[in-house]
Amino acid sequence: MTRRERRFHRQFHALERIVPLLRAPLLRLRRDSWFPVRFPLAILLTIGGLFWFLPILGLWMLPAGLLLLAIDMPRLRGPISAFIIRGRRLTQRWARRWRDWRRRR
Known part of the structure; x- marks a missing residue:
C-alpha cells in the first residue's frame, strides 16, 4: 500500500x-x-453537492461524493485526502474559536 493510499484510509x-x-x-x-x-x-x-444552494440538497454532499468516488479512482485519493484534512482542520479551528467566544461571554 502506498503512502497516498494509507493517508486516504486514515481519513x-x-x-x-x-x-x-x-x-x-x-x-x-x-x-x-x-x-x-x-x-x-x-x-x-x-x-x-454542486447544487447545494437548492433547499433539499446540501454542501455536505460534495465531499461525501468525492470521498466515495476516490475509492474507485486512485488518482483522486491524494487531492481528496488533502481536502478532507484541510476541512477537518478548519472545522476544529472554528469549533475552538466558538468555544473561546462562548467562554468570554
Missing part, C-alpha cells in the same frame, strides 16, 4: 471516529462488491 478512520454512526455504512461501502452501488451514489452525491 476514513478519522471520519468514523468523528461520526460513529458512519462507521458501519463506510465499512460496507468500501468493500469491492459494493462498486455497483458506490459509484452511482458517489456521482449523485457529487452532482447534488
